[in-house]
Amino acid sequence: MLSSSQLATLAEHGEERTAEIGETLFQIGDRSYPFVAILEGEIAVTDAAGHEIVRHGASGFLGEMNLLSGQTVFLTAVVTEPMRYIAVDREELRRLLFEDGSLSDLLLSAFVERRELLQQREGIGIEIVGPHDSGETRRLVEFARRMRLPHSWLFPEEDPEAAALIEHLDAADIPFVRLPGGGELRRPSNGELSRALGIGLELGPREEVDLLVIGGGPAGLGAAVYGASEGLDTIVIESTVLGGQAGASRRIENYLGFPAGISGTELATRAVGQARKFGARTATGYRARSLEPGISRHLVRLEEGNEVTGRAVLLSTGADYRRLPVDDLDLYEGISIFYAAGPPEAQLCAAQRVGVVGGGNSAGQAAVWLARGGALVTLLHRRASLSETMSHYLIDELARYGVAVRDESEVSALHGEEGRLESVTLTDRSGLPFSFLFLFLGASPCTDWLSETVARDSDGFILTGRDAGAEGLLETSVPGIYAAGDVRAGSIKRCAAAVGEGGMVVRFVHDRLSLAG
Numbered sequence: 473m474l475s476s477s478q479l480a481t482l483a484e485h486g487e488e489r490t491a492e493i494g495e496t497l498f499q500i501g502d503r504s505y506p507f508v509a510i511l512e513g514e515i516a517v518t519d520a521a522g523h524e525i526v527r528h529g530a531s532g533f534l535g536e537m538n539l540l541s542g543q544t545v546f547l548t549a550v551v552t553e554p555m556r557y558i559a560v561d562r563e564e565l566r567r568l569l570f571e572d573g574s575l576s577d578l579l580l581s582a583f584v585e586r587r588e589l590l591q592q593r594e595g596i597g598i599e600i601v602g603p604h605d606s607g608e609t610r611r612l613v614e615f616a617r618r619m620r621l622p623h624s625w626l627f628p629e630e631d632p633e634a635a636a637l638i639e640h641l642d643a644a645d646i647p648f649v650r651l652p653g654g655g656e657l658r659r660p661s662n663g664e665l666s667r668a669l670g671i672g673l674e675l676g677p678r679e680e681v682d683l684l685v686i687g688g689g690p691a692g693l694g695a696a697v698y699g700a701s702e703g704l705d706t707i708v709i710e711s712t713v714l715g716g717q718a719g720a721s722r723r724i725e726n727y728l729g730f731p732a733g734i735s736g737t738e739l740a741t742r743a744v745g746q747a748r749k750f751g752a753r754t755a756t757g758y759r760a761r762s763l764e765p766g767i768s769r770h771l772v773r774l775e776e777g778n779e780v781t782g783r784a785v786l787l788s789t790g791a792d793y794r795r796l797p798v799d800d801l802d803l804y805e806g807i808s809i810f811y812a813a814g815p816p817e818a819q820l821c822a823a824q825r826v827g828v829v830g831g832g833n834s835a836g837q838a839a840v841w842l843a844r845g846g847a848l849v850t851l852l853h854r855r856a857s858l859s860e861t862m863s864h865y866l867i868d869e870l871a872r873y874g875v876a877v878r879d880e881s882e883v884s885a886l887h888g889e890e891g892r893l894e895s896v897t898l899t900d901r902s903g904l905p906f907s908f909l910f911l912f913l914g915a916s917p918c919t920d921w922l923s924e925t926v927a928r929d930s931d932g933f934i935l936t937g938r939d940a941g942a943e944g945l946l947e948t949s950v951p952g953i954y955a956a957g958d959v960r961a962g963s964i965k966r967c968a969a970a971v972g973e974g975g976m977v978v979r980f981v982h983d984r985l986s987l988a989g
């Protein structure tokens with residue numbers, strides 16, 4: 473609920489209007505709508521089938537994430553009692569959110585929460601039609617999931633209505649997508665879908681900037697905030713969703729300044745808002761395909777055909793943590809399956825049966841840490857002996873703290889309800905009753921697209937500083953091209969470290985540009 477002083481602030485930035493019963497303030501498919509703060513009266517929000525989702529009355533407000541992202545409207549709002557309300561234009565609201573911390577906290581948390589609820593409801597948002605075994609359909613569904621777009625996946629093999637939608641199409645047109653409000657797309661790229669929904673910037677064929685950031689995770693967004701706030705014309709190119717791995721994490725507990733933890737979505741939303749506030753541009757759904765170093769400018773070609781040049785380039789494409797190839801993994805991640813074991817996890821797992829998957833030192837350290845916290849830990853790994861992959865002192869520690877080790881073991885299925893793990897099945901069909909699982913399967917850097925342009929280590933991570941024969945700490949083997957965050961060889965794979973490195977790069981870019989004149 474908005475307080476009276478918040479309503480007064482909104483009134484200064486918006487326009488007071490009235491609406492009669494039955495009037496529609498916005499409807500599915502609209503490209504935009506203003507933020508609506510209700511002074512008197514009532515309004516119902518409905519889905520495409522006319523089902524009522526919620527009603528808002530005096531001191532309530534309408535709006536969710538698409539007010540910030542500019543996405544097409546997914547719902548319809550119809551007045552049910554004569555209304556007096558304040559309408560605040562979207563751009564004006566954004567400006568206000570930067571200035572007013574408490575209003576920003578209230579609205580952002582409500583928008584994020586509303587989006588999460590919408591995602592859980594059937595029949596809202598885009599419809600993606602394609603069979604279970606279609607890789608292209610899975611690619612688009614995964615993109616929609618990571619973008620947190622409300623969506624439904626319709627299977628033509630099970631649903632006659634879905635089958636009818638694609639019966640006249642070629643295989644090359646699948647997946648078929650129906651947009652809110654009636655538009656249609658055939659096998660869209662991630663970028664085409666984003667732009668059809670009005671999300672993000674449409675790049676020109678050739679763009680020129682001071683700082684070109686490739687990868688919009690914490691490192692890239694950190695660089696964008698510092699770069700843009702310090703006067704550099706900055707653009708971030710992101711192939712999927714701004715926020716990177718951190719954005720996909722359910723809760724980040726150890727980020728400075730958030731003692732109660734913060735959801736990845738909220739951290740990413742805030743970071744993107746902050747970068748945009750300073751004038752950084754973000755282009756999502758564009759994937760860097762190649763890098764051509766130059767003298768005063770470096771050129772990055774994108775898969776979508778656009779070219780972007782930067783006087784300095786930051787490579788912050790991060791890494792993909794290897795995930796278990798099992799069904800429904802995402803339902804458990806962040807609730808009972810984790811990729812790091814810190815104090816909160818140790819506390820959560822005390823006196824619980826816990827599986828740690830992986831044969832490297834990070835798995836060994838986590839197993840010991842959890843066992844010391846009172847968990848009953850089993851370490852599962854694929855090889856015949858742990859000594860092939862883990863330091864001997866850690867193998868001794870595992871024995872000392874009573875960690876059971878199962879060689880040649882791989883998880884093939886998860887069992888549980890509502891994200892709470894109850895047991896796992898192994899590939900040899902045996903079952904183990906775990907309440908929590910920790911995965912340490914290694915990470916691969918997203919650097920294949922760079923081929924030989926910058927020096928990389930044997931695992932593909934980008935070398936910087938002395939290791940790359942470069943002068944600057946975060947500079948790669950090519951002057952003016954930098955690397956930060958998880959993609960950098962030897963980096964600490966943590967959110968705060970990535971943000972810090974992104975910020976540091978901006979200092980080095982300034983030094984370089986001032987020398988270049």
Ligand SMILES: Cc1cc2nc3c(=O)[nH]c(=O)nc-3n(C[C@H](O)[C@H](O)[C@H](O)COP(=O)(O)OP(=O)(O)OC[C@H]3O[C@@H](n4cnc5c(N)ncnc54)[C@H](O)[C@@H]3O)c2cc1C
Pocket residue numbers: 686687688689690691692709710711712713714715716717718719720721722723724725726727758759760761788789790791792793805811812918921956957958959964965966967968970
């Ligand atoms: C499940 C999970 C939970 C985590 N929890 C924590 C935690 O609690 N605390 C903590 O400190 N850390 C945590 N981490 C680690 C933390 O999220 C990472 O260290 C951090 O996100 C690294 O940031 P980054 O910007 O370097 O890379 P990333 O976050 O990986 O971002 C890189 C971005 O680059 C994009 N990209 C890749 N290739 C291209 C290309 N060719 N063109 C354009 N864009 C591209 C990717 O789509 C991605 O968005 C967690 C990680 C995971 C996976």
